[in-house]
Amino acid sequence: MTRSGFELTPCNYATTMRGIFCQADLTCITSSADSKSIKTIFISLTRICFFSIESVYFLLGFVSMKTKRSWNVKPSKFAVNTVNPIRSIVDNLHINPNAAKSVISLSIGDPTTFGNLQPCPEITSAIVESVTSAEYNGYAPSTGYRKSREAVAEYAFRPDAPLEPEDVILTSGCSHALEMCILGLVNPGQNILIPRPGFSIYKTIAQSMEIETKSYDLLPNLGWQVDLAHMESQIDSQTAAIVINNPSNPCGSVFSKRHLKAIVEVANRNCVPIIADEIYEDFVFRGEEFHPIATLSTHVPILSCGGLTKKFLVPGWRMGWVLIHDRQNIFGKEIRSGLQALSQRIIGSNTIVQGALPSILQDTPETFFEDNIETVQRNAVLAYSILNDVPGLCPVMPKGAMYMMVGIQKTSFSQFKHDMDFVECLMSEQSVFCLPGRCFDYPNYFRIVLTVPEPLMVEACERIKEFCTNHYTLDTPTSSFNTEMLLKNQMPLQV
């Protein structure tokens, strides 16, 4: 006897306990009995079971219907677990500026805030053309229009890190690219390595998916290079990716070729892929060089995340990308299709910006980038020269990006319990707002942004100086602090 006559109906229940139960029963009958009477008995038994289970379901439904009579809508675990440390720390600060002084906010990593840094005409006219062409109002493929991906592949292509349009996925900003990479490589219960101090979004994305984050230390006295031994010691059997951020927020550090190679070596030795956050690519001060980490790896697969946000000064346009570098085909088809599947969650990034991408990437003049970097570098030099003379402070001269970390010598300011206290009091007395190091998992520092107009930069630093002078509690700096200052300031000051 064949099974076909009995298989159809139960299959409708295959994914429920009930369906499994019925299917098992009927299959058992068909395979083991020929006698009509036995069959009838078994079918009857099955029906009894079927109806009893139906009744239980009915009763359960009735009970649950009753419990649904009142509203009880709760946020999902995913939403509850999504925490941006910067937001929660800043929300808990008591920010009361001194009414007699205008507020200078050195806290926001948005280069457009003050209006002194704006996209150039080539960038804005590319957008105008994209809108007026009416060609980009529909849905694009979720990974992006072919010609936009081609433009990114061409722009990011390096002989040592070749790219095809298929290696590019367009995203809604770099944070979306990072999310896609983390979710594409890591399962709940596994872990990723992240830099400390570091940008908070890695933790925000990971924790929401119950992915553990393990921090590796950056060393302020070595220009915020990675403590390689510490990084390697953090890797375990559950480590699914190492996140690198170069140039760095909040440190403003730029890694040398040699150092990047050493990082790649750690990843290679332990067979862990790299997620490279390179949103500040090329944003390096004169005399420094940016090396995409993918150009230094022949074996380690690398997902590089970038976008228009910082270099092109358009954070609000939300255009980012993932570049897949996988010369040994280690990611293979599986990871690529996983990333593609993830791109379908929001059905692709902004099409108007995608339409403008080829022109933006090809036509933006070099002078635009040079001018922006010069502005930020000049501010870095000014801020450093003022803050470095302030007893109790220990600024670390950046080499790129848009930020500077400033150490607070705790013993010099015994009145303050920690960096949060320090920034709150600075705001209430001097109306200068900086983010406490805690936002980057690095207490006893504060971060300043360097994209403000020059007069404001000077004014803000002078006020910080006045504040520190008023609260300084040591007559002479301790010798250990002097040594610390010397070590931290070993990077040459460039104008």
Ligand SMILES: Cc1ncc(COP(=O)(O)O)c(C=O)c1O
């Ligand atoms: C290091 C770093 N990565 C990623 C991002 C997010 O970039 P986007 O605005 O393109 O999502 C930022 C934004 O400040 C950042 O500083």
